[in-house]
Amino acid sequence: MELFSSAYDILIGYIVPFLFVLTIVVFFHELGHFLVARWCSVKVDAFSVGFGREIFGRNDSKGTRWKLCMIPLGGYVKFAGDENAASVPDRERVAAMSDEERSGAFIAKPVWQRAAVVAAGPIANFILSIVIFSMIFMTFGKIVTLPIVETVQAESAAEIGGLQSGDLILSVDGKEIPTFADLQRIVSVSADVPLLLEVERGTSVVTLTVTPQYRELTDRFGNVQRLGLLGVSRSPQKEDLIQKTYGPLEAVAAGTKETVFIAERTLDYLWGVLSGREAADQLGGPIRVAQVSGQVATQGIIPLLSLAAVLSISIGLLNLMPIPMLDGGHLVFYFAEAVRGKPLSERVQDIGFRIGIGLVLLLMVFATWNDVVHLTKS
Structure with missing residues (x-):
């Protein structure tokens, strides 16, 4: 009975708040990609919250599979012509497409449209943060x-x-x-x-x-x-x-100011880590986010929404890092393509993606290690 009670406490106290916060942030990030892709007439094969096996889903009228998957640590939008969830192009599949099918493939779109679709995810995160802070300021003031x-x-x-x-x-x-x-x-x-x-x-x-x-x-x-x-x-x-107290316009201005402030301080900290001025042990992963979500949830829904806004900013900034596999890495490739007038070679892009996978995995391992060390000390 004690074990059941402990598991229930962990579920309600940590896992539910963590999933609430992360799902909001991930959904709006992917929604940014999705909406701009639709605007650019890109066919979207799947919109997923989570990875791995599908729990449930449905197809919309345009053939997009909306689904919730078992591993709730992210999400993705998969476009026509993509090999995987990281938007690595499947060139053989695209070559075998008809002209009509190819017109809806992500890789076939002009470079500015591809860049707009990729940038829309992080931008959606910043907009979400502004909206949350603005609503809090307008409703409750401070x-x-x-x-x-x-x-x-x-x-x-x-x-x-x-x-x-x-x-x-x-x-x-x-x-x-x-x-x-x-x-x-x-x-x-x-x-x-x-x-x-x-x-x-x-x-x-x-x-x-x-x-x-x-x-x-x-x-x-x-x-x-x-x-x-x-x-x-x-x-x-x-x-x-x-x-x-704040009127609607004042609340939006205050929400924008809050978002910019947090983004600036986050970048300042990351630069401090790279330059050796700050310790890297404050970088946290999913375990730390779950722990903080549970702690903040005890203070009420408004602090939990504020945490979602802060996390949304962090996700937006993380995805803009110039690392292949992340949105920022794709934008670097598109910038090079715009300057050169043609895409980087397949070999260069493949090497970039392999390096990106390694860096992302290394960052995840490091953040998780920090989480474990933090837990053992608390």
Whole structure:
């Protein structure tokens, strides 16, 4: 009975939230490919959420097989003339097609149309993120705190940099700071990076240089995060709390800003990993996503939707990496084709796809290893 209860808890607490989040993200990514393909008159053989054996599916009026498969770790849209789910062309099959069939094959379309179809997946991920954030802002708004310093910790980055209690942070590196949360977000990803602060102190404005200190923090779920910290606390006064509401256009603008911010910080972290400035152990795979999904689900549907938006951005950026097998790799091939006036040779493309498979598998193994290490430490 205990074993059954434990399995039920894992199913409801982790697997269901994980599948909810991942299915939303994957579906919209593939829907982007699908809609632009239809617009470009590409015949779509299959639209799949998941890989492996089909659980159930149906054919639509244009011959596309819509299906849900057993392995829920991704999805694909398979076009006419494709050899597999990664859109590797089946040249022998295309050569054997009639003229009418070939006109609907993905490989037979102009390079700009193929590029548009491929780019539509990541773009759909970014649009999904904007929509989710916009809906949350428009429906619930948010309570924000003015960026007023209440206390300064002894020997902290703030004290060393000259911040004082009562200071109102106006800008960081020339960027306006309307809320305390905006200050935290910039500081958290700027460990050991000098920041130029404009501060209103009394009736004057002073300029300070503050370098956030590198710290490890453990959240209430036991997850360890490495962040930059100033060592200040926000004002608890009611008059410094603001209930911010958004109209439709303001919500879209705020959702777009949120999406751009997360994308920028994600790219900054990845560049930090490549340059050796950041540790790569924060890169997570499906196990980590499932764990975080379960943790966030305990806080309600809105945090879970926010996680879906963040994951959607990550999936969009990942797919734009210039690695063959990913959307970004296809776009590199199409760019080369547009410049040369003809496609790269079959041999070059085959080698590229083989390298891409190796890199993707290596990334998956590395991310899963990080997940396992993270679990053993928590």
